Amino acid sequence: MIRVGIVGGTGYTGVELLRILALHSEAAIVAVTSRSDVGKRVDELYPNLRGFVDAVFVEPSVDALIGCDLVFFATPNGTAMRMAGDLLARDIKVIDLSADFRLKDPAVWARWYGEPHVSPHLLEEAVYGLPEVNRALIRSARLIACPGCYPTSVQLALLPLVESGVIRLDRIIADVKSGVSGAGRKAEIPMLMSETGESLKAYSVKGHRHWPEIKQGLEQVAGRTVELTFVPHLIPMIRGIHATVYAELNAGYGDLQTLFEERYRGEPFVDILPPGSHPDTRNVRGVNRCQIAVHRPLDGNTVVILSVIDNLVKGAAGQAVQNMNLMFGLDETAGLRSIGLYP
Amino acid sequence: MIRVGIVGGTGYTGVELLRILALHSEAAIVAVTSRSDVGKRVDELYPNLRGFVDAVFVEPSVDALIGCDLVFFATPNGTAMRMAGDLLARDIKVIDLSADFRLKDPAVWARWYGEPHVSPHLLEEAVYGLPEVNRALIRSARLIACPGCYPTSVQLALLPLVESGVIRLDRIIADVKSGVSGAGRKAEIPMLMSETGESLKAYSVKGHRHWPEIKQGLEQVAGRTVELTFVPHLIPMIRGIHATVYAELNAGYGDLQTLFEERYRGEPFVDILPPGSHPDTRNVRGVNRCQIAVHRPLDGNTVVILSVIDNLVKGAAGQAVQNMNLMFGLDETAGLRSIGLYP
Amino acid sequence: MIRVGIVGGTGYTGVELLRILALHSEAAIVAVTSRSDVGKRVDELYPNLRGFVDAVFVEPSVDALIGCDLVFFATPNGTAMRMAGDLLARDIKVIDLSADFRLKDPAVWARWYGEPHVSPHLLEEAVYGLPEVNRALIRSARLIACPGCYPTSVQLALLPLVESGVIRLDRIIADVKSGVSGAGRKAEIPMLMSETGESLKAYSVKGHRHWPEIKQGLEQVAGRTVELTFVPHLIPMIRGIHATVYAELNAGYGDLQTLFEERYRGEPFVDILPPGSHPDTRNVRGVNRCQIAVHRPLDGNTVVILSVIDNLVKGAAGQAVQNMNLMFGLDETAGLRSIGLYP
Amino acid sequence: MIRVGIVGGTGYTGVELLRILALHSEAAIVAVTSRSDVGKRVDELYPNLRGFVDAVFVEPSVDALIGCDLVFFATPNGTAMRMAGDLLARDIKVIDLSADFRLKDPAVWARWYGEPHVSPHLLEEAVYGLPEVNRALIRSARLIACPGCYPTSVQLALLPLVESGVIRLDRIIADVKSGVSGAGRKAEIPMLMSETGESLKAYSVKGHRHWPEIKQGLEQVAGRTVELTFVPHLIPMIRGIHATVYAELNAGYGDLQTLFEERYRGEPFVDILPPGSHPDTRNVRGVNRCQIAVHRPLDGNTVVILSVIDNLVKGAAGQAVQNMNLMFGLDETAGLRSIGLYP
Structure with missing residues (x-):
């Protein structure tokens, strides 16, 4: 069982991660953070999760994530690049759904995201998580930059x-x-x-x-x-x-x-x-x-x-879980075999 | 494995049955009928099912349904009451999602549905498929009238x-x-x-x-x-x-x-x-x-x-599968453990 | 020509007033206030008004409204009751689209709106602007409380x-x-x-x-x-x-x-x-x-x-203009003869 | 007052023409045809028109349109090209909102619309009703091909x-x-x-x-x-x-x-x-x-x-009325001065 943490559990990509991971047979959600809703039950904010997610929002800090095997960042741009290094140093893998590690050139990143990149040394290591291009690299990666939608x-x-x-x-x-x-x-x-x-x-x-x-x-x-x-x-x-x-x-x-x-x-x-x-x-x-x-x-x-x-799925949370499956040697489709909701 | 047939697979309740049953570990879809689309692949009409449903629409007839353990009717009102008797006689159980067996009094049925009921003798036997009221009866039923939405x-x-x-x-x-x-x-x-x-x-x-x-x-x-x-x-x-x-x-x-x-x-x-x-x-x-x-x-x-x-789910296809689970002694939640799509 | 001012021109009832009044042959918009957008052209914020409204947002103050014959309040609750008295004292009529003057009993108002009413003496005078009930009173009113939607x-x-x-x-x-x-x-x-x-x-x-x-x-x-x-x-x-x-x-x-x-x-x-x-x-x-x-x-x-x-129309801005027409002796339908947009 | 007829008054462009023309001070609606709803009041089908349009649908025929100065076709493709000649011969001007007269080459028309053009001699005369290109020609035209949306x-x-x-x-x-x-x-x-x-x-x-x-x-x-x-x-x-x-x-x-x-x-x-x-x-x-x-x-x-x-407006009925205004020497904006419905 992979112990996962989610930083930024109150946005749409965060709740979509929760929806997918709550039914994933190989993952256990051990920490969900939210700066604004600490102490509140996750399913109070998202009643669709009642009966499936039994967690309470905690402060976003590295301490809260100790014990995780993997942390997803479903945060605004600029958060993951400030925390990922500390997590990696503790052997916690990171999948970032924000844009922090998507661009290889820190100068380009800075121009488009309006501030200097604070962890440029990680840009090289980060693997761009598009499995249709980088499947082999993803399998052995510690840090994934999930593609934009x-x-x-x-x-x-x-x-x-x-x-x-x-x-x-x-x-x-x-x-x-x-x-x-x-x-x-x-x-x-x-x-x-x-x-x-x-x-x-x-x-x-x-x-x-x-x-x-x-x-x-x-x-x-x-x-x-x-x-x-x-x-x-x-x-x-x-x-x-x-x-x-x-x-x-x-x-x-x-x-x-x-x-x-x-x-x-x-x-x-x-x-x-x-x-x-x-x-x-x-x-x-x-x-x-x-x-x-x-x-x-x-x-x-x-x-x-x-x-x-x-x-929110192949463009964000689903692709992130696909990356997780690859990183941890699971069936690539684990937790992702579902049918589009029509009509 | 329960062998199921679906009569009327082109309406919204029909395709919703397909969506649920295609991922149900105890059910196999063996026949899907459609008067208008005979010979066409189901997933040609419903591309959300590509890779999950490998069936071709067949004519709605009792013959096409021989070999089923259970037949769902996802048809307009007036169809199930004309076919259910023949299926039951062949030991095929029936779950009707239309209104044909919901009312106990054939006179009341005729008044609201604009024609005489052609199988009034089955109205008595039919169990109204609201598990929260009739769970025990459903378990032993041959013919279920699925409640309206x-x-x-x-x-x-x-x-x-x-x-x-x-x-x-x-x-x-x-x-x-x-x-x-x-x-x-x-x-x-x-x-x-x-x-x-x-x-x-x-x-x-x-x-x-x-x-x-x-x-x-x-x-x-x-x-x-x-x-x-x-x-x-x-x-x-x-x-x-x-x-x-x-x-x-x-x-x-x-x-x-x-x-x-x-x-x-x-x-x-x-x-x-x-x-x-x-x-x-x-x-x-x-x-x-x-x-x-x-x-x-x-x-x-x-x-x-x-x-x-x-x-379409608790008001139709989901409730129908809940009834199926009860009728066949499965876990009542089989195939139905999923989380509401928010946002 | 009636010289009208609009306090709170950036909300939906405000812009709807502008849409109606800009084509009203007997009204001239002389002041539109907005706390947040002072100095900005109205049609910059609302490009549907380009070519029809040639105004710039001004500060909401009694001074900015001197010269008006009539002022509409399209503001959150609590604003009109603080300004209406000053306007009335200057012989400027008032039509309030907020809830400030709708309830006759200041104690009831305070209970539902969460603060004491600051102009309880005007509650008696205010006419509830439902023409189908109060047409005669509206004609001679100085202060109209436009009904809620x-x-x-x-x-x-x-x-x-x-x-x-x-x-x-x-x-x-x-x-x-x-x-x-x-x-x-x-x-x-x-x-x-x-x-x-x-x-x-x-x-x-x-x-x-x-x-x-x-x-x-x-x-x-x-x-x-x-x-x-x-x-x-x-x-x-x-x-x-x-x-x-x-x-x-x-x-x-x-x-x-x-x-x-x-x-x-x-x-x-x-x-x-x-x-x-x-x-x-x-x-x-x-x-x-x-x-x-x-x-x-x-x-x-x-x-x-x-x-x-x-x-936004019979429930707010349209009814407000209907009241204006009555107060100023115009044809009750002036500026309001239009056909519902179908489809 | 221009006496106008509308052929095909039950489609969306037809009812949009009615919405605009009912408030146009220089036009009188004298005939509205509908193959399917003959004898029915127009405002029974379109309750938004109650009080504004007092007409009953009549059969689409040249006879029903005698007395019109102008006929709009708001019909499926293939109708106007069968009736326009007869109307023009009776000095009735025609504005066609369908595609019948938009293409100059009858062979191209036939290829894209799937049948031969029955009035190719009128294609030359028809003026493409885009006023921003053809204003002068429109003023003197008898037959307008209103552009597609x-x-x-x-x-x-x-x-x-x-x-x-x-x-x-x-x-x-x-x-x-x-x-x-x-x-x-x-x-x-x-x-x-x-x-x-x-x-x-x-x-x-x-x-x-x-x-x-x-x-x-x-x-x-x-x-x-x-x-x-x-x-x-x-x-x-x-x-x-x-x-x-x-x-x-x-x-x-x-x-x-x-x-x-x-x-x-x-x-x-x-x-x-x-x-x-x-x-x-x-x-x-x-x-x-x-x-x-x-x-x-x-x-x-x-x-x-x-x-x-x-x-439906600049892409159809509004542009058609703009053409009418030009053809009849009216102010080009007559009946068309209105403000976009936001929100």
Whole structure:
């Protein structure tokens, strides 16, 4: 039984971790922290967990986490990089769901996250937790940087094309749409239902923090520079991300459906839909799965990839548990075999 | 392993049965029928089931169901009563999720469902599948009439009060709100998103088919006539029912919180919330659970019970599987231990 | 041209006032205050007003409002009662959309609003701005207490029955459902879309501030004590209130459809639907209208009234402008002739 | 007073025409047709129109429209092309909101709409009713082809760039998102709220009928071939379109904000937002307005234009009335001065 701690148990990724781990046969939740709700029962705040989680929020401190085999950070950016080193020093593994260890270059991190990185020495060691790329590294990692929700959907859409060299790398466009839970559980006027319901908008068109992360991931597999335009949109629904990715095909690109099916054959959580499909975000609601369809509009030389995930599962907590399973030698699907909630 | 067939696998209760049964360790899905989609793969229609259900729709006929231990009817009203007898004669047990066997009096059934009942002899045998009332009978039943979604939420809200005699039985009001999936997967203009989104209305105020069912259920436990006003409402959400039930307390009614907690102690799927709570339908989304809170506004002698379920789970497919578990001597919670999807 | 000021122009009732008044041919907006956004253009915060409102937010102070003929308060409770006296002393009329002047008894006000009333002498003078009851008084009033959204929907549903004495006054139940905009434009976690979307709950079942207001209004027309249970619910939509009101008929109650049609004949903003109707909140979206239907379920002696309004229009800003029209001798419908936005 | 007829008054564009025209001071609705609801009052089907529209549905026939000055077709594709000739021959002007007269080449029309065009001689005469391009022609036209909703949003986003030659014309991408009312008022399972709520998907990625229309419009102003990828998406909201358009800038493109502001200076219904803005569809809800923002992500040479309209207003009925105003020499804004419904 893996003894796990969760730092930041009151946000949406935190409660989603609790939902998954409470039913995971190989994990025991031994500590859940929350700066704001110390002493309160977890299931008082989240009545969906009544009968499944018998924990009380504790202060976020290294002391509270002694005895854990693994700690998840489901915190705002800037917390994990201040605590991870102490935990690792005590042989406690760390899976960070925030952005603290996602970028390799501390200068780039500082530019996009607005403060110097306080643990730059750990950036090198941290493994980017996208199992479809880094499975072997994850198995032996001590520190995992769980990918962002947008980067997961976009990279899975592009990997077969970039790895195989069939698209131009200088003009990729990722138009991505997200449900509102991606913004977290924070009291902010723009996220009120009266503001986000029945409406749609783009945001951060000038530049979004997930842009350098996607670019870094694609460049790593490409081995050279990738030019990408990334525009996120806020959609009036709670869960789900839909990436619509556009790229220009090089000559001699072969059968794209086969390319995708081959690339992801055997992957437990990536599902290539039949030709002509249009994935719905609802079909992956609540589950650790990415469904993908590949199209060439009007049989031209633009390829359009449609990729859907649940931002809180394959885009966050589910992927984190997938990483945990790999790190601890479990069946990769342990605790993650569930079916999307339709309708 | 129980061999199960599902008649009517293309509606929302049918696909919800599939979602639950596909992960049930003691059940094997051996036949799924659909009049309209014969020959099509189930997971072509429902891509959330890809990798979990490997079946093809077959014609709805008794022959197709030979070899089943149990058949679920997830059909429109009027189908089960035409096939159940033949199945029972072949020693195949039946759980009907439609209304065909819910009312004991064939004359009442005919009045509310607009045609004569064709198997009135089975009405006597059929057991009303509300485990919180009929657990012992269900264990030995061959034919289960699964309660309607509204009746489940309202009866669970009222049972402790009616059984204990603390309320007047001549002036009960049940104001109930339902998500749109309760209307089923039918091509009808009033159920378009443009019609039901961002709006709210009552319907069938003159009289709704679930009224005689609720009345029958309450009168059975009361042992006498119950007068009930029942008004259903359509809410712009997909899943969930919230019953708000009003009754007048008799003198000497005692502590109501304790009454409810005692009544449902040990019930695996009824959860009495702490005093002062207001249940959210989201907290039972996707799960077989009823959460209930009890209030006396302004400390007066009106009791208000708030009761929430997921109409497709505890209000339909989940409760059906709970009945199956009881009929086949399994752990009552088999296949049903899951946590509500929040947010 | 009436020179109007708006105190609290950044909340939903404030921006709704702006939307209506900007197109009102007899009103000129001369001052819009906001504590938090002084110096900012109104249409920067609300781009829907671009080209229609050419104002800049100013500090909320009596000085900023000198020169107005009329000031609307679209503020949280507790503001209007601190400024209204000074404005009235300068011959500036006041329409308060908050709760400060709705209750006649300062002790009752203090109990429900959690502080002593600072202008109890104005409570007597204030006219409750429900034109369907107080039209004559409104015409000559200096200070209007605009009714709450719930009280508007419930009182309009009950007035014909209470005035005519056809129902028992000791067992009225008002089960009322509201869209989330009724909670205002405040940064609070429970009002995030992730919290309120796709879910439904009751709240304040123990007792809600609108209860004494409804009770006072009904008792005034009844001339005696009224016992009412009032339970509000939060619905996953932005605009709209649906009141479902239950009462017990006395003997000899006559034709209820006619009773309602007669009572509201000539009322420009109350519309009695044909027998058998079920009003949708969408049909009054964005407009100053109450649509009502009357039912007797199963022809029994319980009457059920269904009443819908847009909480921000007939439940707030529209009704406020209706009051303004009456106070200044304009056509009562000036600026309010518009059609509900369907779909 | 212009005497107008509406053919197809039961769809969403039809009822939206009624909503606008009922309050238009220069138009009188003299005939509303509906194949399915002949003899029924219009306001029985659409209770939002009670008190504003006093008409009864009649059979769709030329006879029923004699006496009209103008007929709007708010019909499925294929109807207007069968009736328009007869109406024009009787000196009745025609504004077609369907696709029948949008494409100039009958062969292209036949390929995308699946049948031969029955009135190819009228295609030449028909004026494409985008006032921002064809204002002068519209003033003297007898037959208007009202643009599609997607083409309106995309063309308004691109016109300044294409006309001025600052972008490459061989690699334009339009990723467009629409609310569900764009699919019309048809009883189809994919448009049920249970299917479209809380989910998001692309559709017709292979090729959509609005693609040749957009291409034709852009090529007309460019004077040469335009290559465009167009992908529509279905969003869980009722009204609103958001186009996100990507293009590659040529060298020496100048200040884009100024380019857009200059191009649309004086346009009553196109509003260029300040630099850095992200338009929300809600801000144009219910109104005849397009709001646009221009961005260069990371100051690169990709331009991203964000363009929002209400698909039923500037994308259909509002634009049709704007055309009517021009054709009949009225103020172009008559009947269209209204403010977006926020929240």
